[in-house]
Amino acid sequence: MTAALTATRPMVLDSVLPVWIRADFAVSDAAESAIDVPERRRAAWMAAAQGGDRRSYERVLADSVPLIRAAARRQGVDADLTDDVVQETLLTVHRVRHTYDPGRSYDAWLSAIAARRAIDALRSQGRRGHRELHDERAYDMHPDEHDAADATEREQAARRLREAIATLPPGQREAVEQLGLKERSLAEASAHTGRQSGALKVNLHRAMKALRTRFHGEP
Amino acid sequence: MSESRLPESLIQSLGVQLTPVRRLPPPWMRTIGWLVLVAAIALGLLWHYGAQHMIRRWVAEPDIAVAGIGALITAVSAAWAAFTLGVPGRSAAWAWLPLPGLALWVGASGLGCLRDVVVPGATVATAHQSGDCLMFIISLSIPLSALLVWLLRRACPLRPVLTAVMIGLASAAASAALLEICHGFAVAVTDLITHAIAVGIVVLVNALMGGRLLQPALK
CATH class of the missing domain: 1.10.1740.10 (RNA polymerase sigma factor, region 2, helix turn helix motif)
Structure with missing residues (x-):
């Protein structure tokens, strides 16, 4: 909350700029x-x-x-x-x-x-x-972080997954982001997005199906 | 190359979903919209209580009129600041805008505290009457704050706490200004403390809830 009060730009009143564009x-x-x-x-x-x-x-x-x-x-x-x-x-x-x-x-x-x-x-x-x-x-379960080949492979896999998620339709992408990436519960995701939990579940299901198809070729 | 594919695919996806939007009206225009409701409440109170009593008090005790004008200036400038802070890229320095009105309001109210010394015959609020003022300010601030929050949810306040403080200040100041219409006694220490408590509660509650209520677009 405190950080939200911190201005990231100089504390100067907006100058009344001439209107550039009256498009x-x-x-x-x-x-x-x-x-x-x-x-x-x-x-x-x-x-x-x-x-x-x-x-x-x-x-x-x-x-x-x-x-x-x-x-x-x-x-x-x-x-x-x-x-x-x-x-x-x-x-x-x-x-x-x-x-x-x-x-x-x-x-x-x-x-x-x-x-x-x-x-x-x-x-x-x-x-x-x-x-x-x-x-x-x-810590115990974490694989050897010095294994450069594994790390590169993981990075590539993560990048491919991010790209795939980005190409999903917005509703499906939102469901994956809220329920998968941000690990929110259905109720939390529903509160944040304003969508019904049933719609979120359907969207997540469709997203998972689309991602499986993309990576494994089979629905 | 893979770095640039991610934004590209997302940009195409967003382009597909593009629909025309209605631009947010400028902050001053949105401020006027909110003030219309405040004016409607003022008219309702004047219709019920009449203006004679208020004018008599103002003539007898001009500092009360000055405090009322200060509260009104605070309400207008704080609402304007809140709507401006709701637009990304606008300076946080807008939060200083209500300060002159606030200084006038608090200063004139403070002068009123000397009333029972300067004017020994003046009617001063009892603790019970001060409690009524507290309830009046808080109960009127709730709908005025709720309207501001609702209007600002369509915007995008990137500093939710600061914006919420402006909302609280605007609604509390507007309530205090409206109270002038039906105030039955002079400003004394008890009355000033009551006002300060009421304004503080309204500002604090808004600040605490602001982050959650004001940023649906950022969730």
Whole structure:
């Protein structure tokens, strides 16, 4: 709670910036027109995306990835956690895209969300580290960590799994994230997502089936 | 190369799900929306109690009128700050906005404490009447806070505790300002303490619940 009170940016009142773009819900052609400054280009793409322009949306998200990585680095996130921060930030951007005001800086909006997601990732990592430190059985059962080949193989398997999960439809991905990765109970996941537990179970079942098909070729 | 595949597949997946969204109105406009409800309650109280009694008290004891105006300024500026903090990328320094109004409110109320010394004949609240003030402020703050929380759940407050403090301050200050319409006695030490307790309770409860209530988009 205390960390939430800590400003991650300078404590200066937002300057009343001139309105850069008065883009109505423009199509991507208009969003592209003669906008050379990268930040303004991203702002115009996002404004068009708010109107439902898929091409602009995919462009602005792709353009945002380096900014998210930079924000994660500024917060001190390790390289191996950066992908998680990127994924969580993109998902959050998708959920709160209606809060972006095209008259203001897109980069500041995105960086604030990315910084918050980076802090969440660090907290989550800290909690996991704390749990594992006190789990004596986990120490005993843990394979030899100096086995570089095994470690690389595990990393590759984890990466393949992350990629596979990322390609799942949103409902299924949400169920895997909530019930599998975050290890929440059905009731907790239901409270967090607002979905009924029955729907979460169905989505998890379908996700597992899809993942099995992808990795083993058989449903 | 595998590093870039993860965001790419996710971006494509998000692009498929893209639908047009209705932009969040600017914070000042959302503040006005909330103030409409406060004004409706004020009209209801004026209709029931009439304005004569309030005006007589203000003429006889101008510091009470100043305290009421201070409370109103605090309510407006704290609500504005809360709505602004609900937009990612906006500065945390907005939390300072209610400070001048708060200083006026607390300062004028403090002056009222000297009333029984300056004006020996003034009617001063008893402990029982102060208890009624406490209940009035808290019971009115609940629906006003609930409305602010509901309105802010559509936004994305990245600093939930700070935002919740602003919500508590806005609703408590609005309740205290509305109390001026039906207040039957002068401000004394007991009354000031009651106000401070009521405001403190409202702010604290909001701060404690803010993290859970205000961030559905980040879960």
